[in-house]
Every structure is written in C-alpha cells, then in structure tokens.
C-alpha cells in the first residue's frame with residue numbers, strides 16, 4: 001500500500017500535448033468565444049475544454065494558474081506552448097503569426113498537416129499507425145525489438161487522425177498505414193520497413209547502431225525468439241500479465257524465484273501478496289478481531305469464560321500456511337491450464353532479449369524473448385545497524401514464525417508496522433512500536449493520528465522519536481519458544497533507549513528488487529533513489545520492449561489490485577490490440593489496523609495544498625457502531641470524513657473512514673469518486689440502516705464550523 005496520488009496534472013498535460021491547438025475556455029465568457037470564433041474563421045482545428053462544464057474544471061484552472069501564472073481564460077496552447085489569453089491570440093493573428101504557429105501556413109496546409117509535419121521533423125523515427133492494425137503492430141514490434149526509439153501517432157485514437165491520414169495520402173501517395181518516416185524521409189509501409197530490416201538497412205538509417213550501442217548482428221530475427229513474452233516475477237502483477245498474454249495467444253514464460261530471508265524463510269509461487277503480504281496479514285488480523293469479538297460475547301448473552309479463550313500461535317500459523325500452499329498450487333495449475341511455461345528460477349538479463357535463468361540447484365539456462373515484463377516486486381529493508389540481519393525478523397518471516405513471538409518490538413510506523421503491531425497485540429502479545437517520526441507517511445495525518453491513538457489506548461506501547469542503534473542476542477529461539485534480544489536505541493533528544501524483547505520485527509520500508517537482474521546490460525533506467533523503474537503511461541521503460549509493473553513501477557501505488565490491473569491491461573495492449581491504460585487515480589485502499597482505516601483520493605493536507613485552504617470544505621462525524629454499543633466498546637473513535645472542493649460544486653476529492661469493515665465500506669464509494677460524485681450526490685443517496693457506512697450519506701457538520709463531530713450513532 002502506498003500514499004494516495006492524483007494525476008490531474010497528467011490529464012491537463014495530456015490535453016496540451018496531444019492537441020495541436022488547445023483552448024481552455026468557459027462557455028459563457030465572451031473573450032473565449034472571440035478566440036474560438038477566430039480559429040473557426042481560419043478553419044483551424046482545435047480542442048476546447050469548457051472549464052465551467054468539466055467535472056474538475058476548477059481544479060484544472062488552478063493547475064493552469066500554477067503552471068502558467070495566467071489567472072484567466074481563455075488560455076490558448078499551440079503545439080504544447082502557451083500562446084496566452086484572448087489579446088495574445090488576437091495579436092498573433094494580427095501579426096500573421098498565428099497560422100504559422102499552428103502549422104497552417106498560407107499555402108493551405110491544414111492544421112493536421114502541421115501535426116504530421118511536426119512529428120516527421122521532430123522525431124528520428126515516426127510511425128503513423130492505427131492501434132488495431134496488425135501490420136502496424138508488426139512494424140512497432142520490430143522497432144521495439146531493435147530498441148529503436150520512435151514516436152507513434154495512432155490515427156484511430158485521435159480526433160484529427162483522419163485529417164492527418166488525408167494529409168499523408170496527399171503528401172506521399174501512400175494510402176495505408178503503417179507509414180514509417182526516418183530522419184524526415186518516408187521509408188514506406190509494413191513491407192518496406194521489414195524489407196529494410198531484412199536487408200540490414202533499417203538500423204543504419206535510424207542511426208540506432210551508434211546511438212544505442214547495439215550490435216545489430218546480435219539481435220535475433222523477430223520470429224526466432226523462444227517466447228513472445230517473458231515475465232520476471234510470478235507475483236500479483238506477473239501472474240496476471242502472463243495469463244492474460246497466453247489467453248491472447250502469446251507464447252509466454254514466467255520466472256518466479258524466492259530468495260530466502262536472512263533467517264531462511266522461503267515460500268511458493270504467487271509473490272508477496274499471497275505468501276507474505278495481504279493474505280496472511282488479513283487472516284492474522286481476523287484472528288485478532290475474533291479475540292476482540294470473544295471479549296464482547298458475554299454482552300450478547302454468550303456464557304464464555306474469558307480464561308478459557310486462549311490463542312495457539314502454532315495452530316493459527318499452520319492453518320494459514322496450509323491455505324497458502326493450496327493457493328500456491330492453484331496458481332501453478334492456472335499457469336498450466338493457460339499454457340504459460342512456469343520456471344522456478346531466478347531471471348536476469350545477459351543481453352538484449354536474452355535472459356539467464358538459474359534454478360535453486362544452480363542449473364543455468366538461457367532463454368530469449370521478444371517482450372519482457374519486469375514484475376519483481378520488493379523486499380523488506382534492513383537498517384544498517386549491528387544485529388539487524390542476524391537477529392531481527394520482517395514481514396517475510398512473521399507469517400510462518402514457528403514459535404509465538406511473545407514480547408515484540410516493531411520498528412517503523414508504516415502501514416505494515418502498524419498492521420503487524422495491531423494483530424500481534426490483538427492476539428495477546430506485549431507489543432511496542434518504535435517510531436522515528438510520523439505514523440503512516442503519505443496518508444491523511446489526522447486519520448493516521450487517530451489510528452495510532454486507538455492502538456495506544458488499547459495497550460500498544462509507542463516508543464516515539466527514537467531509532468534503534470544495535471540489537472544483541474541474549475538467548476537463541478528453541479523448542480517452540482522465541483529467543484531473547486537486547487535492543488539499544490537513541491531518542492532524537494539524545495537520550496538512550498534500551499530494553500529486551502523476544503522478537504524484533506523490522507518494518508521500515510521495502511526495496512525494489514531490480515539491482516541484480518542485469519538491467520545495466522540492456523540500459524534500462526532505474527531511479528537511483530528507490531531502485532524503481534520509471535515508465536510511461538503504458539508501463540514502458542526507456543527500452544521499448546521492456547515494461548515494468550507492480551511495486552517496482554516508479555511513482556505508482558504498491559497494491560495488489562493495481563499490479564494486477566496494470567499487468568492485465570499491458571498484456572491486452574501487447575497482444576490483443578487494445579489501447580486501455582491503467583488508471584492510477586482515486587485508487588481505494590485500506591489499512592487493516594485494529595481500528596481499520598479506508599481512504600480514497602486526497603488526504604486533507606494534500607487537498608489544502610492542491611486546491612487551496614479556502615476552496616476546501618470538510619464534513620465529518622464521529623460514529624459509534626451499533627455492534628459496539630452494548631459491548632461497551634469506546635464511543636467517538638470511529639470517524640467519517642469527506643473532503644470537498646467548494647470551487648467545483650463540492651466535488652468529493654477525499655474519502656476517509658475509520659471503523660469496522662473499512663475495506664468493504666470503502667470499495668463501493670470508490671466508484672462514486674471515479675464518477676466525480678459531489679457532496680450533493682452523497683446527500684441524495686439513501687443509506688442502509690443500521691450501518692456505519694450510512695454515516696457518509698448524512699454528514700452535516702463542517703470542520704470549519706468548529707462544531708463538535710462527537711456523538712454520532714447508528
């Protein structure tokens with residue numbers, strides 16, 4: 001899981017970059033009308049976004065003000081550059097600059113012609129293509145496989161596509177796509193491009209041999225790769241991509257290999273989520289919730305003696321591990337059913353399109369692939385202090401720990417730290433959490449504070465503003481019992497910390513597994529700060545035939561459903577002629593702490609930063625779940641909060657919920673948010689009674705009113 005992000009910026013930049021002329025306008029504004037009339041009279045095609053009609057028009061205008069400094073509309077962009085407002089546009093026309101700027105010189109060349117000419121001039125290689133055309137795909141695949149960088153204009157995906165094609169027909173006489181231009185000269189269609197490659201001319205023409213440092217002779221013929229696709233990493237993203245690609249007829253292999261933890265834990269096919277992430281975490285959380293429910297039972301008339309309710313760690317671990325093994329087996333069968341070759345081996349590049357695979361027993365094989373998807377995920381980070389790797393465990397060990405952890409220190413305040421601390425405390429263990437700075441970085445800090453406060457009130461101890469400096473062993477674990485370790489640390493005020501624990505669980509972050517897979521051999525760029533792979537909106541790395549999905553995709557959310565969605569859509573684009581891309585905006589998420597926390601969209605602090613404090617209204621209410629009332633569980637700890645953008649019809653831009661079943665409550669509202677729901681839509685929705693979720697349909701108290709949000713019930 002990861003901080004919540006938005007990509008309004010990407011959307012606006014998309015409008016600007018994809019349209020030769022882009023006008024941000026308001027439908028009632030006479031100056032905007034003047035500008036649109038001018039372009040109409042010049043027969044220049046333009047795209048217009050009427051901000052007063054757009055769902056997120058106010059947000060767009062804010063972004064534009066920040067980007068350009070211009071506070072009003074109309075705002076005209078030509079070829080991605082700001083021309084200015086009404087006066088600037090009129091002036092450019094009066095000075096005979098406007099048509100030149102849009103590429104529509106007086107010789108009658110259309111605006112679409114300007115776009116085509118600019119693409120031909122500005123790019124070493126450009127392919128005019130249609131996304132569904134198999135011949136176009138063949139040409140793009142060829143260029144990808146040769147790692148030749150090219151610009152592609154998918155004419156069926158653009159409003160001006162048919163005009164561009166008409167212009168190209170007139171210019172070249174060639175009536176069909178693909179149409180390949182290299183260094184401003186037309187090479188021709190599919191056959192011409194393939195022929196140029198077969199004759200060894202293509203790379204020379206594109207100048208790729210020198211610029212990419214590629215030995216053209218080392219590149220295999222397109223059809224001689226063993227696999228159409230090799231996926232490195234059989235986790236959430238890798239399995240989804242490989243199965244989808246195989247369903248679409250591709251020859252696919254997936255490599256999955258688990259490097260053991262320093263303490264020796266290892267697991268089967270399926271990656272982090274199923275083995276050492278979401279699945280065992282949620283099951284252990286459920287075990288803790290059941291313990292809590294057992295305490296409540298007597299209030300509902302059950303005659304249960306609390307002293308008889310005890311928990312057996314080994315029984316829980318054994319049942320969870322059995323279930324995980326059944327899932328591992330299910331994944332293997334699914335790969336077999338779909339005709340995906342599963343290789344239980346470590347994969348790394350040795351050259352372009354060539355991978356070395358190494359099994360546990362050291363057997364090395366070489367395979368080749370036309371496309372490669374990197375889906376290697378991440379692993380827990382260890383601090384550079386004595387004893388960390390020798391004596392501490394991580395989330396990779398806890399779910400299969402053969403003995404009860406007993407007195408535990410969790411180091412870190414990430415969602416993984418708080419979730420593990422939460423369920424261990426719920427199972428009855430003495431838990432301390434050592435926190436360097438803040439809880440749940442990247443999440444709404446008001447909510448994060450409440451999550452921590454609830455845990456503290458329930459008995460979890462927090463060692464705040466402190467970092468560990470050393471871990472020493474006092475006794476080894478043995479006979480189903482944990483060991484004993486001394487942890488030394490330093491508070492930020494300089495004071496010393498020292499205590500003894502049976503288990504120390506590190507949860508200070510995760511590192512992307514990209515440093516040992518030979519990316520340097522093929523020139524894939526990696527973000528040196530986090531080792532993740534930067535990609536474009538089609539998950540493509542700087543090397544066109546290499547893609548990255550899931551936790552290693554730089555700047556994207558670290559969540560299982562995100563990895564799956566990205567993998568599935570990528571396979572459909574590579575092998576199914578599809579064009580849909582993964583939408584990373586308003587992805588819902590839930591933190592499974594004792595008091596669960598569900599969120600969608602902006603945190604309060606990000607909303608203030610993005611929209612401005614004056615434009616934000618926050619509606620909130622504490623609530624007391626009906627189930628908690630007669631069980632005498634605390635009042636005023638569950639909480640519902642909506643963040644609304646006043647400047648855009650009170651559109652809900654942030655949804656935050658603290659309470660039972662947060663995942664179930666939050667999921668449905670994610671659709672409403674995707675559809676641009678406003679506060680009025682929430683108010684008009686009839687609630688389901690008696691539930692916690694219905695609170696979101698009746699929120700009336702604003703934060704700005706200063707009125708107390710306490711006292712809500714079902």
Ligand SMILES: Cc1cc2nc3c(=O)[nH]c(=O)nc-3n(C[C@H](O)[C@H](O)[C@H](O)COP(=O)(O)OP(=O)(O)OC[C@H]3O[C@@H](n4cnc5c(N)ncnc54)[C@H](O)[C@@H]3O)c2cc1C
Pocket residue numbers: 001232233234235236237238255256257258259270271272273274276277278279281345346347348375376377378395416513516517549550551552557558559560561563
């Ligand atoms: C404790 C914990 C709890 C979590 N809880 C949630 C949750 O509740 N909800 C949620 O949505 N997400 C959760 N996540 C995050 C989720 O697990 C990840 O986002 C998801 O698994 C990422 O999928 P992936 O395909 O990118 O990588 P992974 O699932 O990590 O898979 C990568 C696979 O590649 C293998 N591999 C790596 N290098 C190589 C190589 N060179 N050759 C062959 N194989 C290789 C790895 O061993 C692994 O099997 C949790 C994570 C953790 C750690």
